[in-house]
Every structure is written in C-alpha cells, then in structure tokens.
Amino acid sequence: MDAIQLLSNHQSPFENKQKLPENFSDVERFHLSMPSYSKTPIHYLSSLANLLHVKGIYVKDESTRFGLNAFKGLGVSYALNQIMKNQPRRFYTFVSCTDGNHGKALAWQAHELGYEAIIFMPKGSEERRVKAIEQYHAKVIVTDMNYDDTVRYAAEFARDNDAYLVQDTSLPGYIQIPNDIVLGYSTMVKEALDQMHEKPTHVFIQAGVGSLAGGVVWYLQHRYQGELPFIGVVEAESVACIYESVKQNKMVSIGGEPYTAMAGLNCGEANPSTFPLLKAKANCFIKCSDEITFKGMSRAQNPIGHDVSFSSGESGAVALGLLEEIMTNPVYQYKKEQLQLDSNSIILLFSTEGEIFSA
Template sequence: MSRFTIPMNIADNGWFNGQGMALFSREPALKARAFHQQLPGYQPTPLYAMNAFAKALGVSQVWVKDESRRFGLNAFKMLGGAYAIARLYCQKYQIDINNFSFEQCRNSPREKMTFATTTDGNHGRGVAWAAKELGQHAVIYMPKGSSQERVDHITRLGAECIVTDMNYDDTVRLTERTATEHGWEVVQDTAWEGYTEIPTWIMQGYATLAVEAAEQMPVAPTHVFLQAGVGAMAAGVLGYLVDVYGAEKLHSVIVEPDRADCLYRSGRSGTITPVGGDMNTIMAGLACGEPNPLGWPLLRNCAHQFISCDDRVAALGMRVLGNPLQGDTPVISGESGAVTMGVLAAVMFHPQKQDLMQQLGLDESSRILLISTEGDTDVQHYREVVWEGKHSISGCNNQEHQHG
C-alpha cells in the first residue's frame, strides 16, 4: 500500500467538560423530526456500512450517512431551512406547528413573506425550496467565487440569487442590512446579538439526520467525525448524539478546511477566534470564518478534537467514497461532504498511521459515524476531482511505496 502525508493538524480540546445543551438535545430533535416526517416525500437517508474500508483501516465499523438523497436536493441543508421557515410562518400567523401544511399555507390569501439568506450553495437551495413550497419569495446572496451551477440550482427554484464581491461572513452582514431595509425575514444558520431564534430552529432541524442515524445503527457509535463551517450542523447533530450516547462515551472530532478553520483555532484558544480573508477552499460549504455563537459552547464542551486539513484531504475522500473497496457501497459525495472520510483515508495511508490512530482514540473496537452532507452539488468540479485527479496526492510528501 502507498504511504503519503497530506497536511492535517489535529488539536486536542483542552476545554472538554462533556456538558450538553438543552437547546440541542433529544427533545427538540425529535420535535423537528416529527415535522419532517409529515412532509410529502420524506424518507430517512440511507446509512451505509463500509465494512471493507473499516477492515482496511483496522476498526470495527465505519458508517456513512448519505445526505445526497435528501428530498432530491442533493444535501442535508433543507432540514434546517424548511423547519425554520415553517416555525417562522407559524409564529407570524399563530398556527400550531403540529398542524402545519405547506400545501394549505401555499393556498392561503395571507400576505406574502420574503425570506433572505446567505449561502455557499446548499443552505440557499433549501431556503429557496421551502419558500417555493410555501408560495413565498426568497432572495439568496452568495459570496464571491460561487459556481454558476450552484447559482442555477437556486434560481430554478424561483428564488432571486445575487453573487457578491465579498467573502461569506461579509455577505451575511450585507444580507442582514438589506433584509432590514426591505422588511424581509432573514433565515440564517449563524447567529449574532439579537438574532438567535431562527438559527436555533435551523440547528434543531439539522438534528433530524442524527435521529435517523441513531435508529439505523445496530449498535452505538464510539466515534463521530463532523465537518464544520460555522458549526451549526456539527453542534445540532452532536448535541443530539451526546444526549443519547453521552459525551464521554462518544469521541467526537470536528473537521474543517485549513483556509477556514475558525473552530480549530477557537478550540485551541478556548474562545471564539474568527478567520478572515478569501478562505479560498474547494470545500465551499465550509468556507466560513466566524463560528456560530449558539453552537460554539456545545462544541467547546463536547468535542474531543478539532482538525484543520488541506483541500487534498477532501479530494481524497471524494475518490474513496466514489470508488470504494469491493463490497462497500459507492457514495457520490461533494467536497464538503467527503472531508471526514478523507481524514480517515489520510490516516490509513499515513506513514505514522498507528500514532494517528492512537491520537484519535481509534482501535479494532471503534465504530465510526460519518455524515456525507452533500452529493455532487458542483458536478463539473466533482468530475475534475474524481475523474481528472484535480487536487491529487501527487504533491504530497510520499514517504514510501510498498505493496500490500
């Protein structure tokens, strides 16, 4: 087997205390899941057991939850956007969320609402979908460098889409100012002073995938690797999992691109530490420089480690998932979706594999949960990586080559 090193920094969390949060726990997660279950076309996304990969890595089990199969939208994000928009609509018009119906509200004579958000692609697509299903308007802002394909996914759902000349975090601020001027409702998965209720609903909506995964796994996981941008999905999902399994018993690892590793830096410092600049990473959905202040306390308390990694880790994960060992199920996973599998593959091929396994608490009894959060949301780039070898390991430090 080849041996090579892809740049990847692992920081132990010295602030871990295992304290969960009631906002992101079992009860609100089950409430969100009940909402999703009543949506037409709802079904749990599949969880695949990657037995051959697990054996090659030297662990008991690796499970991959495939969120590309979520409502035909190729990503998990609609779980949060749809839930928040429904909660917002019900709050405004005094409707019981348990009696909510997209169809009934779409045909209502009530005044139309406009929902605005900033997105790297998947969240905006989910907001646009929910607005369309509800018969409302959506205005979606995207940071500079956003691909035309991701823009097209949003506009096809009837939303207005505006690509700015700013990075993600500055675009969020632009969205908030513009929405205030026009009286629009902001549906953003990060929070700031005076804006916490809607992002809380979004994060609770994300937990549906964790509820499903817990039902699908035949035994409890020992590890979960979660990718993070602002940390909304990571905190929403981890909050449910630690409530069910216990933070001490579930070794959780947060993974980010090294060009947007605000949580990695925050984990090292113990306080929110933003990252500025362009954050030019292939992991568009994770290119966020400011942690969500709602989710940060839970990640600080319950994550065991933070990883900051090179783009080639994500590219490796895309290729491994799309072209698995014999007997494992192929998974089409995009740049942000595949990075956690990329971490495990990078460990497997590393010259100091055993040292990394020990650092991550991995051994032959480990059972690892991964979330492939998106499919090929940018098909052209997916093909460039998986077919053409873009962001290949050829530029890495190849320590040795041996057959085995």
C-alpha cells in the same frame, strides 16, 4: 505542513446559556408530516473497515435528501415552519447568505410554499452553485464580499426590506431562527443512529460555522445523556475558525478571502450559539487540506470490495478522506493514537452532500 492537523480538546462543562432547544420529538414529527420526506440511506463500508482494521464504518448519505443533493433542507424546512406558525402573514420574503446548499434548500422550500427567496452569495461563488439555486426561482445576488461579510449584508437587507433572515448562524439579537435550523438537523442524526443498530465509538462531523456540528453533538448529548462517543470536528485548513478559536481560547475570525474546494465549509466565523457546545463536548478539532476531501470523494466513487459506490461532494467527503489517510499513512500513526482509533472502533461519518455537476 501536514495535510491533517489535530488539536486535542480539554473539555469543560457545558452551560446552555444560548438556550439551544431540546424539542427533538417535535422536529421529527414535523419532518414525518412532510410529503417529500423519506429517510436517507446509511452505508456500511465493511470492506473499507477491514482494510483499515477497524470494527465498522458507517456513512450517512445525504445526497438524496428532498431531491436537493444535501442535508440542508432539514434545518430550513423546520425553521420556516416555525416562522409561519409563530408569525403568520399573508406573504413572506425569505433572505439568506449561502455558499450553495443552504441557499438552495431555502429557495426550494420557499418555492414549495409559494413565497419569495432572495439569496446572497459571497465573492467567488461558482456558477454551477448559482444555477442550482436559481432553478427554484430564487433571486441570486453574488456580492464582492467574503462569506461572513455577506451574512451581515443579508441581515441588513432583510431588516431594511421587512423580510425574514433565514441563516444558520446567530447574530446579535438574532438567535431563534438559527437555533431552529440547528435543531432541524437532529432528524439526520436520529435516522443514522436508528439505522446503525449499534452505538458508534467515534463520530466525525465537518464544520463551517459549526451549526451542523452543533446540531449533531446536541442530539448525541440528548440521546446518550452524556455518555458520548469520541467526537472529532473537521474543518478546511484555510478557514478553521473553530479550531483556532479553541486553540486561542477566544472567538477567532478568519478574515480576507480564503479559498477551499470545500465551499460549504468556507466560513471564517463560528456560530456563537453552538461554539460553546463544541468546545465543551468535542474531543478533537481537526483541519484538513483539500487533498483530503478529494481522497474521500474518490473513495466514495471507487469503493473497495463489496462496499457500495455513492456520490459525495467536496464538503461531504472530508471525514471519509481523513479516516483513510490517518489509518493508512504511517506518518500519522501518532494521530491515529490521538484519535483513539483501533480494531474496536465503530465510526459514524456524514456525507452531507453529493457531487454537484455543471449543467
């Protein structure tokens, strides 16, 4: 089986039935008010672009965001601010399920605000990811369930203990907080587009449940009013729930206990709030084996020519590995054409996390 599989999408009109919010200026204003906020860098990989015969490659580097090594703090911080503004209390307990970065961001923000965080993690979670969350004084519980069942367990726990579930995927009767998290990611996209000074022709964004991908596409739709770049949604092949849902034209759940090194993408059920948007607006859905993200991690660490070296983790590097593999491996010539990549392409990627090192 190919390490890269592509599914071209027959796009359809998008109806905002899930009421995805559009108050992007409020999100930016909130983030700018945070003492710990600063823009993360964008790297222009001119030497790699020359090697791959494209016009430009930009990588938004989220490894320095809030000192968390990942982008997730943007969504969590905005969502918690909305909870506290709309539902004031003397004390809050925040609950979530995570493969790592989301829970770490929630633990960080809860601790900063002086509140409690209880984080559930799925079976097989790495000890280094557990410890990265515990350093922010959260209680971490590793379950014997997969990610999606752990999400449901966390939701039940929050409901039974008068706590707030802070999850980036919607559930029956639970939409507002996930939508606020999705909206919070827009700051990352706005920063990137402002830093580029030219419109990308292509945007490749990785997906687990698809909340980040939905947030990126939603802001692109707002920014460009329908004149969108070519959008590719990238998943780990063992848990490509969005790819399979589009292919089968129904919501598909990847059951069992699938493994991928891309822990942040190891989610078997798509966010029902953002899936219709992705199905309507993305040009292509892509699933990749772990070897592709390892290729991207290596390129980030070992740049070509005068390109900068940067840290990109397993869930952050897959699109970079995909791009180089597609453009250099003759086996994928037809897929390069399918992705409409050529000498005029200006490509934006998001390295959503840096590497995580064991203590």
